[in-house]
Amino acid sequence: MNNPFEFGRELSDLEIVDRDQEIQEVVRTIHNRGRLFLIGPRRFGKTSILRAAAERARKEGAVVFRYNAEAYPSLTVLAERIVTDAAKELTGPIRKAGRKIQEVFGALQPQLTYDPVSDTFSATLGQPGRRTSSSGRQAEEMLLSDTLAGLNRLAGMTSAPVAVIIDEFQAVVEEGGPKAEGQLRAAVQTHDNVGYVFAGSKTRMLSEMTGDEGRPFYRLGERHFVGPVPREDFRLFIAGGFEHGGLEIVEEAIETILDLSQDVPYNVQRLAHACWNHARESSQTMSSQCVTAVLHHLVSRDDPFYTQTWNRISASQKRALHAIVYTLGTGLFSGDITRMFGLRTPSSMQAALQGLMKAGIAWENEHRGTTRYRLEDPFLAVWITLFTVPPKER
Numbered sequence: 001m002n003n004p005f006e007f008g009r010e011l012s013d014l015e016i017v018d019r020d021q022e023i024q025e026v027v028r029t030i031h032n033r034g035r036l037f038l039i040g041p042r043r044f045g046k047t048s049i050l051r052a053a054a055e056r057a058r059k060e061g062a063v064v065f066r067y068n069a070e071a072y073p074s075l076t077v078l079a080e081r082i083v084t085d086a087a088k089e090l091t092g093p094i095r096k097a098g099r100k101i102q103e104v105f106g107a108l109q110p111q112l113t114y115d116p117v118s119d120t121f122s123a124t125l126g127q128p129g130r131r132t133s134s135s136g137r138q139a140e141e142m143l144l145s146d147t148l149a150g151l152n153r154l155a156g157m158t159s160a161p162v163a164v165i166i167d168e169f170q171a172v173v174e175e176g177g178p179k180a181e182g183q184l185r186a187a188v189q190t191h192d193n194v195g196y197v198f199a200g201s202k203t204r205m206l207s208e209m210t211g212d213e214g215r216p217f218y219r220l221g222e223r224h225f226v227g228p229v230p231r232e233d234f235r236l237f238i239a240g241g242f243e244h245g246g247l248e249i250v251e252e253a254i255e256t257i258l259d260l261s262q263d264v265p266y267n268v269q270r271l272a273h274a275c276w277n278h279a280r281e282s283s284q285t286m287s288s289q290c291v292t293a294v295l296h297h298l299v300s301r302d303d304p305f306y307t308q309t310w311n312r313i314s315a316s317q318k319r320a321l322h323a324i325v326y327t328l329g330t331g332l333f334s335g336d337i338t339r340m341f342g343l344r345t346p347s348s349m350q351a352a353l354q355g356l357m358k359a360g361i362a363w364e365n366e367h368r369g370t371t372r373y374r375l376e377d378p379f380l381a382v383w384i385t386l387f388t389v390p391p392k393e394r
């Protein structure tokens with residue numbers, strides 16, 4: 001029998017716990033050709049929501065293009081992928097594809113190649129460097145907005161709803177800079193035939209991008225913040241998974257799984273997965289102590305990976321990380337706390353925390369008027385308490 005707890009891949013509609021509201025909101029945006037920003041930390045399940053929504057909308061007749069911006073080495077490669085997919089999905093009979101693509105994407109000098117054996121197209125675009133006199137980068141962000149404009153023209157020729165989903169959207173702006181942000185906004189704002197869903201993990205960056213008056217994406221679309229999965233749903237899900245395998249787990253141990261994972265969906269699944277295997281191999285009833293032991297085993301096994309992360313950051317970032325772990329991430333800017341953790345001033349704490357966020361290690365959880373610093377991977381906190389020297393003992 002397969003372990004019912006899955007981590008690290010995109011879940012399908014049926015495997016997702018909760019998130020109905022989010023999925024419906026994405027589906028609605030696709031059908032209405034609207035604009036939506038889905039913002040939340042890594043490992044909370046944004047990609048799974050997007051995948052489930054895309055599948056649902058496709059079943060209902062929509063044409064959905066979904067991309068993870070982080071997976072493309074440059075905006076040019078992403079633009080070529082979009083033209084390729086557009087040729088495949090939106091041009092009708094193959095013999096017409098080439099002409100249609102020239103018609104709508106003409107400015108990009110697209111070359112379309114069709115491979116009858118694999119029944120696939122591939123598009124290459126004219127050199128972006130040739131398209132402006134200044135930097136190639138400037139040309140690149142034009143390329144993406146021109147590509148989306150072409151897609152909008154193509155979408156106007158079909159009656160089906162057409163939508164573009166860009167996951168880890170902040171990568172586009174990180175790669176293309178403020179110019180890309182402006183270009184994209186201009187494009188997205190004028191495209192009536194295409195719906196857009198943007199998702200991203202840099203929570204601070206994205207809420208500023210979409211919430212600051214001076215920024216191009218201000219009030220361009222609805223914003224939805226993806227929070228944790230409600231505990232009650234996860235409790236039932238974990239209990240169900242153990243029951244399904246004929247395995248025993250006490251209620252308190254389920255709570256321990258959720259506590260140690262800080263309700264982060266990826267970590268909940270990962271720890272539940274390991275506990276399920278342990279229960280099966282040992283024929284033991286899972287208790288809270290067992291769960292803790294399984295987690296310690298897990299982080300010890302991942303020690304090389306955590307050591308790498310630890311060695312990669314600066315001395316003051318290590319201090320700030322200790323502060324997050326031992327204070328549970330609040331009150332970090334008080335004089336006492338900064339001193340206790342060996343940082344000279346609140347502003348050096350601030351700088352170190354910025355660094356940790358940029359490195360994808362920490363994030364700011366803003367909730368009901370307070371800010372709490374949290375780790376993207378809650379198990380890193382466990383590794384830190386097990387294997388690094390706490391500040392008081394130094």
Ligand SMILES: Nc1ncnc2c1ncn2[C@@H]1O[C@H](COP(=O)(O)OP(=O)(O)O)[C@@H](O)[C@H]1O
Pocket residue numbers: 006007008009010011015016017018019040041042043044045046047048049229265266267269270
């Ligand atoms: N709603 C959910 N129900 C159950 N598990 C989830 C859920 N959301 C996320 N997960 C777990 O987290 C993992 C990562 O989810 P993913 O969608 O890739 O998150 P993100 O895109 O926000 O980083 C999934 O493989 C799964 O194990």
Ligand SMILES: [Mg+2]
Pocket residue numbers: 046047048167
């Ligand atoms: Mg993702």
